[in-house]
Amino acid sequence: MPTATDTIEALAERDYEYGFVTDVEQDTAPPGLSEDIIAFISAKKKEPQWLLDWRLAAYRGWLKMAEPTWANVRYEPIDYQSICYYAAPKSDDDRPKSLDEIDPEILATYEKLGIPLKEQEMLAGVAVDAVFDSVSVATTFREKLAELGVIFCSFSEAVQDHPELVRKYLGTVVPRRDNFFAALNSAVFSDGSFVYIPKGVRCPMELSTYFRINAMNTGQFERTLIIAEEGSYVSYLEGCTAPMRDENQLHAAVVELIAHEDAQIKYSTVQNWYPGDKEGVGGIYNFVTKRGLCEGGRSKISWTQVETGSAVTWKYPSCILRGDDSVGEFYSVAVSNNRQQADTGTKMIHVGKRTSSTIVSKGISAGEGQNTYRGSVRILRSAEDARNFSQCDSMLIGDRCGAHTFPYIDVANPSAQMEHEASTSKIGEDQIFYCNQRGIDTEDAVSMIVNGFCKEVFRELPMEFAVEAQKLLEVSLEGSVG
Amino acid sequence: MTVSRVPSTAPYLDLYARRGGEPEILRTRRQEAIERFEAAGFPTARDEEWRQTNLGSLLRATPATASRRPLRGGEAARFLYPDCPRMVFVNGRYASELSSPPRQVSAVALAELGAGGDTEPVLEHLGAYASGRASCSADAGVHPFAALNTGLFQDGAAIVIPDGAVVEQPFQVLWLNAPAARAAESGGEAPAVEVSFPRLLVIAGENSQASMIETFADVDPKAGGYFACPVSEFVCGAGSVLHHTRLQADATDAFHVGFQHAQLERAASFDSSSLAFGGGLVRNDTVGLLDGEGAHCTLDGLYVVSGSQFVDNHMRVEHRQPHTTSHQLYKGVLGGRARSVFNGRIYVHPAAQRTDAKQTNRNLLLSKSALANSNPQLEIFADDVRCTHGSTIGRLDEEALFYLRSRGIEREQAHAMLVYAFARELVEKASHEPLRQDLEGRLLASLNGGDG
Numbered sequence: 001m002p003t004a005t006d007t008i009e010a011l012a013e014r015d016y017e018y019g020f021v022t023d024v025e026q027d028t029a030p031p032g033l034s035e036d037i038i039a040f041i042s043a044k045k046k047e048p049q050w051l052l053d054w055r056l057a058a059y060r061g062w063l064k065m066a067e068p069t070w071a072n073v074r075y076e077p078i079d080y081q082s083i084c085y086y087a088a089p090k091s092d093d094d095r096p097k098s099l100d101e102i103d104p105e106i107l108a109t110y111e112k113l114g115i116p117l118k119e120q121e122m123l124a125g126v127a128v129d130a131v132f133d134s135v136s137v138a139t140t141f142r143e144k145l146a147e148l149g150v151i152f153c154s155f156s157e158a159v160q161d162h163p164e165l166v167r168k169y170l171g172t173v174v175p176r177r178d179n180f181f182a183a184l185n186s187a188v189f190s191d192g193s194f195v196y197i198p199k200g201v202r203c204p205m206e207l208s209t210y211f212r213i214n215a216m217n218t219g220q221f222e223r224t225l226i227i228a229e230e231g232s233y234v235s236y237l238e239g240c241t242a243p244m245r246d247e248n249q250l251h252a253a254v255v256e257l258i259a260h261e262d263a264q265i266k267y268s269t270v271q272n273w274y275p276g277d278k279e280g281v282g283g284i285y286n287f288v289t290k291r292g293l294c295e296g297g298r299s300k301i302s303w304t305q306v307e308t309g310s311a312v313t314w315k316y317p318s319c320i321l322r323g324d325d326s327v328g329e330f331y332s333v334a335v336s337n338n339r340q341q342a343d344t345g346t347k348m349i350h351v352g353k354r355t356s357s358t359i360v361s362k363g364i365s366a367g368e369g370q371n372t373y374r375g376s377v378r379i380l381r382s383a384e385d386a387r388n389f390s391q392c393d394s395m396l397i398g399d400r401c402g403a404h405t406f407p408y409i410d411v412a413n414p415s416a417q418m419e420h421e422a423s424t425s426k427i428g429e430d431q432i433f434y435c436n437q438r439g440i441d442t443e444d445a446v447s448m449i450v451n452g453f454c455k456e457v458f459r460e461l462p463m464e465f466a467v468e469a470q471k472l473l474e475v476s477l478e479g480s481v482g
Numbered sequence: 483m484t485v486s487r488v489p490s491t492a493p494y495l496d497l498y499a500r501r502g503g504e505p506e507i508l509r510t511r512r513q514e515a516i517e518r519f520e521a522a523g524f525p526t527a528r529d530e531e532w533r534q535t536n537l538g539s540l541l542r543a544t545p546a547t548a549s550r551r552p553l554r555g556g557e558a559a560r561f562l563y564p565d566c567p568r569m570v571f572v573n574g575r576y577a578s579e580l581s582s583p584p585r586q587v588s589a590v591a592l593a594e595l596g597a598g599g600d601t602e603p604v605l606e607h608l609g610a611y612a613s614g615r616a617s618c619s620a621d622a623g624v625h626p627f628a629a630l631n632t633g634l635f636q637d638g639a640a641i642v643i644p645d646g647a648v649v650e651q652p653f654q655v656l657w658l659n660a661p662a663a664r665a666a667e668s669g670g671e672a673p674a675v676e677v678s679f680p681r682l683l684v685i686a687g688e689n690s691q692a693s694m695i696e697t698f699a700d701v702d703p704k705a706g707g708y709f710a711c712p713v714s715e716f717v718c719g720a721g722s723v724l725h726h727t728r729l730q731a732d733a734t735d736a737f738h739v740g741f742q743h744a745q746l747e748r749a750a751s752f753d754s755s756s757l758a759f760g761g762g763l764v765r766n767d768t769v770g771l772l773d774g775e776g777a778h779c780t781l782d783g784l785y786v787v788s789g790s791q792f793v794d795n796h797m798r799v800e801h802r803q804p805h806t807t808s809h810q811l812y813k814g815v816l817g818g819r820a821r822s823v824f825n826g827r828i829y830v831h832p833a834a835q836r837t838d839a840k841q842t843n844r845n846l847l848l849s850k851s852a853l854a855n856s857n858p859q860l861e862i863f864a865d866d867v868r869c870t871h872g873s874t875i876g877r878l879d880e881e882a883l884f885y886l887r888s889r890g891i892e893r894e895q896a897h898a899m900l901v902y903a904f905a906r907e908l909v910e911k912a913s914h915e916p917l918r919q920d921l922e923g924r925l926l927a928s929l930n931g932g933d934g
Contacts (some may be wrong), residue, residue, distance in 0.1 A: 068529065170487040335739045379875075381850070396865035399832065405860040411875040414847030418857065 031087040035059065038187055041086045043307040045156045046154040047193075048163060058176035058186030065180045071343040072404055074286060078250055085221070097283035127310035145203070149232075152207055155223050158194035165196055169227055172294045173320070181252040181314075182289040183421040185221045189254065197232035197263070206462050208237040222253040228263035230296065235266040237465060251310075252287045260322065260377040261296025266304070270465050273309035275340045278367075283311025283340075288290045290317035294326035294442040297352070304460045306469040307342060316374065318347035321355035321383075322453035328357040331457040334472065336369030336401070345375035345392075346405075350416070359390040362454050364473075365401035379416040386413065392422040395453055397446075447473075489524040489541035489712035490592075497547055497677070498633050505595045511609055516633035523626045534793045534855055535765050540675070540709060540737045547636070548676040548708065550658045553580065553701065561656055561699045563729075563916045571883045572638045573661075574678035584641075584653040585920035587692070592638040592681060595627045607717050611743040611771070616635045625767055628741040631679045631713040638681025641694075645687035645719070651726070652914050653695040655682060660701040660733065661708040673707075675737065680712035686722035686750070693725035695917060699760075700733045709737040716743065718750035720774060721795040727912055731924065732760035733750060739765045746806075748774030755911055756783040756795075757921060761926055764793040772799070772834075780809045784908040786928045788817035788848075795843075797826040801834035801867075810841040813908060815901055815929075816852035827859040828869055841871040846878065846904055864900050894928050898929045 029040055038059055042052040067078075123304060145152050159165050176186035183325045197203055219430035228234055251273070256263050267290075277281025286309075292301035301318040313336075319328030330346040363371040373392045394403035426447050435445035451458070451470060458466050491920040498516050525532035539859055551573060553680055558580050565585035568593070576591035583589040592608075595601055639655050647759045657680040686692060698710060710732060718724050727836055732738050738761040744752045758764055770779040799808045814822045824843045845854040856924045858871040878900050886896035902925065918930045 003910070053533045120569075232831070235608045312735065320567040380872055392859075394862070396867070399835070401865065402861070402863045404859070404862065407856075407858060407873070409844070409856040409873055410877065411847065411855075413854060416847075416875060416876040416877075418873075420856070422858070422860060422871050424860060424862050424867060424869040426867070 011277040027294050031084050032081045045325045055187050058183050061177035062183035067180050071314050073343050075312050101155050105237045111377040142454045148201050153193050154194040173291045181287040185252045189223035192224045195226040197228045197234045199229040200231045202233040206235045224255040226257045227258045228265050230260045230261040233264045238269045240255045250285045255290040257292035259294050259299035262298045264300045264301045269305040270382040271307045274310050276311040279337050286310040288315040293320045294323050297323040298325045299323050300327040305330040305336040313342040314469045315344045321347045324352040325354045330359045331460045332361045333454045333457045335364045336371045340365040345373045345378040350379040350386040353384040360456050361392045363394040365403050366397040368400045369400045372404040374406045379411045381412045384415050386416045388418045390420040394424040396426045448477040487756045512633050518624050519629035522626045527750045532790050543673045543675040545677045548678040557701050566654045569639050570656045573657045586841050588642040592847045627715050628740045635679040635681040640683045642685045643687050643690040643692050649692040654695040656697045659708045664812045673862040675709045677709045682714040685717045686724045688719040689721040691723045695726045699731045714742045718746045718752050718754045720748040723751045728756040730758040735762045737763045743768045743769045746772050746777035749776040751778045753780040757786040767796045768855045770799040771803045774801045783812040786815045787820040789819045794823040800829045801837040802831045804835045807838040812843045814845040817848040821849040821853045823855045825857045830862040830864050832863045837865040840870045843873045845875040
């Protein structure tokens with residue numbers, strides 16, 4: 001039986017399986033950030049004046065803001081002037097009409113990632129809006145969705161084709177000066193996804209976007225906006241992998257969700273960006289602002305995330321429960337291995353009557369990873385009979401890692417019922433022994449126990465993701481315990 | 483967002499300049515402490531540790547050193563337990579005529595330090611933990627009020643329990659506040675507060691056993707408007723057992739910003755209950771530092787507040803050595819427009835394998851305008867540990883109320899019964915009978931004192 005140290009070393013020596021760089025010519029803006037660059041991005045994307053003004057206002061706000069330091073993460077300071085804020089594949093000028101016209105190298109990239117677009121078109125009923133660097137390369141199934149009135153397109157297309165919707169909703173959930181990274185994103189966002197589900201429509205398939213950071217030194221700043229009209233339903237999948245590289249890359253996305261009366265949005269993420277090598281060199285900085293607004297009564301927003309990648313993660317998917325009887329959910333598995341640092345959690349802000357929220361967070365730390373849960377539950381005075389249940393469990397594997405929990409609970413209405421539980425533990429030797437006794441080797445036993453630990457979250461994932469997530473977790477933690 | 487003005491430390495530095503002097507052997511220590519205080523300054527809402535504590539009304543008031551005041555006979559009596567040896571302090575100064583110090587232990591007033599007796603252990607530990615001289619871990623920082631106390635305390639109690647001593651009878655330290663005049667009557671300009679700096683050091687010798695009661699109270703509940711800034715340090719030697727009950731029954735318009743530190747050596751056990759009924763603005767920082775294998779500490783608390791009272795408990799338990807255990811149970815009952823903050827942090831150092839830490843905070847909101855904040859936090863750097871925390875905020879169970887009412891119990895009485903049942907476990911912990919009766923009485927009185 002290998003010892004814990006041996007197996008941790010073996011794990012640490014694993015190369016990042018998805019590390020490779022595709023050679024595609026890029027139309028890149030010079031590094032640096034200024035009003036000119038923002039005008040360049042905006043012009044490149046043929047944006048209307050109001051959007052340029054909006055970007056510039058965000059930029060001017062950003063200049064006055066200081067980078068937040070309260071998160072429980074340590075990283076080298078970022079030089080915002082050395083980042084390229086725009087990169088688009090050359091083929092942007094004449095957008096391909098079908099997959100056949102797409103740069104075969106890009107298609108090959110997806111093949112390596114195991115996302116064969118062509119197959120996916122036929123399989124599983126998943127429409128894929130693949131964002132390759134900053135501009136959408138292919139969007140499938142769009143016609144089928146259009147029949148139902150569902151709009152699923154890249155953000156820049158939405159700006160051209162549905163400016164009234166974009167203008168109405170952009171920045172309503174995450175204001176352009178919400179925080180340092182959201183303001184940066186608002187100023188320079190390149191592309192992203194736009195989803196609009198009309199009244200009473202139940203989106204017939206899982207909408208999915210695979211993001212992939214590719215060009216060297218290009219920060220990626222997606223902007224996602226999902227609007228679910230009265231009585232509609234949508235499930236959205238987001239998944240990420242990134243090629244191996246040495247320089248830290250900044251990723252500051254903004255996701256806004258708006259659920260009107262009786263609408264439901266389910267947003268699932270599997271994040272597996274390059275976490276850096278075993279010394280913590282390289283790897284993605286993932287500073288994301290995700291927020292959903294339950295605008296109407298009986299609306300529901302559910303966030304599910306599996307975070308296994310990135311060198312530094314700073315991410316708090318939140319719900320503002322404004323409508324009466326609205327529901328917010330947050331299910332998370334965060335794994336930090338080697339030198340990874342994750343500071344993640346959620347905010348649930350109860351405004352409406354009888355609103356309820358559920359938080360289930362599972363943190364796993366291994367190697368020298370530091371995993372922090374930071375969450376806030378606020379029950380305002382107007383939120384009669386609000387209900388919250390939070391559970392934050394941490395698992396430690398190895399003796400050099402850390403697990404931290406920082407929940408903030410503010411209750412201003414006595415009718416609220418609020419429960420918070422947290423525990424920290426390691427995999428018990430008796431548990432392993434029990435499995436060994438029954439002929440299950442240690443590796444499998446650990447995998448089994450970890451999967452059991454995360455089961456409550458995996459259960460919430462759509463089928464396609466649940467399988468990928470379990471596999472990811474096995475890869476991330478293989479051999480961590482001897 | 484309002485711009486928070488940095489409160490000036492000048493009035494307090496002025497108090498230091500005008501202080502009445504101190505035993506020679508404490509001079510350097512004081513000077514160092516006041517320098518640390520000056521460097522740190524008063525905290526603002528921008529400090530994470532003080533984010534939810536609004537010190538504005540305290541720091542706007544002009545501080546004045548509480549004056550010496552003789553008490554009329556019987557004024558202190560209602561806070562004393564007849565059979566307990568005691569040390570009584572009025573406005574932070576030792577009142578020997580009211581005191582009967584315990585005989586089995588060495589109890590000296592700090593103002594007389596150096597005048598005789600064995601000062602060495604006192605000097606070794608006084609201010610070592612509370613004012614940043616040997617703060618527990620780097621990120622804990624300097625507690626400005628603890629440093630302020632070290633620089634300004636007028637008097638205090640140093641209690642040394644000899645090695646192996648078993649003290650049967652609990653001893654009491656009573657901190658009485660008797661402000662000269664009501665702050666509001668002092669005139670139209672900036673309100674003045676009388677400040678007292680109670681200071682306690684308890685050194686429990688190896689394998690000793692003792693229990694003690696600390697009481698904070700005011701002579702005349704109508705006088706009010708004072709600021710008590712106490713610091714208590716507990717040094718628990720190897721194998722010692724120390725029980726501590728802290729009753730805080732200040733006037734409801736008083737300021738109370740306290741700091742407690744317990745240092746535990748190998749296999750020591752420290753069990754503390756903190757019961758807060760009074761005070762308008764109350765802030766308590768409690769640190770438990772488990773610095774020896776097999777040490778155990780219990781830090782429990784109850785706060786029963788109403789009106790516009792604000793009570794903030796900041797806990798920090800550090801597990802430094804393996805096989806250490808800690809338990810925290812804090813319960814709150816909030817009525818009126820009262821607000822509470824519970825901020826509990828368990829910090830497990832990499833060496834502290836086999837730590838078992840538990841932290842629970844339960845809040846009962848009795849009125850629509852009460853607000854409870856609860857921030858239980860875990861920071862864990864060792865893997866073989868068991869750490870849990872739990873927090874709940876809610877109101878009385880309607881079904882339980884209905885059950886009682888269906889048996890002919892009036893609504894108000896049923897209400898009081900349920901609240902009492904919620905809080906009683908912390909009151910019943912007191913093993914000393916007169917103390918328990920006193921606490922019970924206070925709990926019941928505060929429940930009848932008007933909630934919704």
